[in-house]
Amino acid sequence: MMSMTLIGLLGLLALFILLALRMPVALSMLTVGFIGTVIANANKFILVGMSSDQAWARGLKTAYSNLAGETFEAASNFNLLVIPMFVLMGSLAGVSGMSNDLFRAAYRWMGHMRGGLASATIAACAGFAALSGSSLASAVTMGRVALPEMKRYQYDDALSTGSVAAGGTLGFLIPPSGGMIIYAVLTEQSIGRLFMAGIIPGIILTLLFIVAILITVTRNPAAGPRAQRSNSSERIAALISALPIFAVVGITIGGMYTGFFTPVEASSVGAFLTFCVAVMRRSLNLSAIRTVVLQTMSATSTVFLIIIGAFVFIPFMSLTELPANLVEILTNLPIGDTGILLVIIAAYLFLGMFLESMAMLVLTIPVVIPIALGLDWDLIWFGIIVVIALEMGMISPPVGINVFVVKSIAPEVPMSRIFAGIWPFWFAMAAMIGLLIIFPQIALYLPQKLVGN
DSSP states (O other), rough: OOOOOHHHHHHHHHHHHHHHTOOOOOHHHHHHHHHHHHHHHHHHHHHHTOOHHHHHHHHHHHHHHHHHHHHHHTTTTTGGGGGHHHHHHHEEEEEEEHHHHHHHHHHHHTTTTHHHHHHHHHHHHHHEEEEEHHHHHHHHHHHHHHHHHHHTTOOOEEEEEEEHHHHHHHHSSSSSSSSHHHHHHHHHOOHHHHHHHHHHHHHHHHHHHHHHHHHHHHGGGGOOOOOOOOOHHHHHHHHHHHHHHHHHHHHHHHHHHHTTTOHHHHHHHHHHHHHHHHHTTOOOOOOHHHHHHHHHHHHHHHHHHHHHHHHHHHHHHHTHHHHHHHHHHHEEEEEHHHHHHHHHHHHHHHTTTTTTTHHHHHHHHHHHHHHHHHHOOOEEEEHHHHHHHHHHHHTOOTHHHHHHHHHHHHTSOOHHHHHHHHHHHHHHHHHHHOOOHHOOOHHOOOOOOOOTO
16 A cells, blocks of 8 residues: 555646646645545555455545535535635725726826836736736736736836736735735635735835836836826816725724724725725726626635635645655754745745646645744744745746736737846845845734734
8 A cells, every 4th residue: 555645746746647647726726635534544444454345435435524524614615705705895896986086196106207107007907906806807808908018108118017926926925915815715724814925025125126126227218118198187187096006905904904894894985985086986887797796706705615616625635644744854954944945935936937826726725834833933924924935926937827817918028028127026026025034023023913813
């Protein structure tokens, strides 16, 4: 019979093969988790003297029980209501024109600077991320608004597309982040604390992106020409038009920080307020409502299926004892805690070359979290580092899902030019991880001040 560790390694190999064959992440984890649970349990029962037929029957029964139980647990988790509510909030913001108002406000205030349109795109992506919680939605929405403007002012293709691709990744860090919700559920951490932990790093990373743009246009002024300067009345008018966005974000995030709202309540309030804005702007016709409902249902069902797949796959990994063995190996290496953390980050960067961010998250959680617990790391702080490493994977060649999203919006720009434009932002993310390692309080200050956590 095979050892449990070997079964775990073969399970991981099978998962990678299925992902390489472009099988959906959720179905890949469900398949490997279910079959692996059957094999691992049958192997365990045979080792204690049970007959082969009985062992396989018991293994199959255990796997079916696990599949049913974990599916019910995921589907009935009250905290996961934040997913459809925040997705609905982002969809309503898109159809109501709030995203256009956000970019226009950033454009009026920053467009006259060298590289100002690219900086405005980053700022608008950060603002829209606080509404949608989705990196892809941020990249698509802001790309459609910002890329034509930057093309009109003859921005370098690498800078314009790179800023959209990188700006979109902020949706994975700035709350309400879908990635953080999944991390919180899989690691049994507070969603509210994770949301608070992402605010200061999200602001700093936004500023680092803008610094990266300034460095780029300083080295090559032609890459980001100045746009037309807006007068004071135009700036104020643009700011007033964006006030509903600031109000919705301020109420939802502020409510969570003060303890007035739980994350679930905050998501419902945010969706309701965004709906009210859409109604007042008369942007919800029958076609728009249909689009919003379908987008919300599609995104929610996808995320829930991924969570169910993870809930089936993670117990299989625990059963094989592979994570525990990996913890023992890494903790015995003479490289210290920081060295182990850098090894984990390097592994994320390597996987980011081939896998999309959500796949990496659910695939690695059962392996890296036991390591973090064994080294007594704060899982909130560690989660922010993981999220930023995943952001780096979103723009890393050759997969870089955000790069492909931008390519679909700007088909005339070669992929090589888009990838050339992401590197300043990639190094800005690396600098952000360095700051978090040196100063953990960047991520932990707000969660520690959170009332009622």
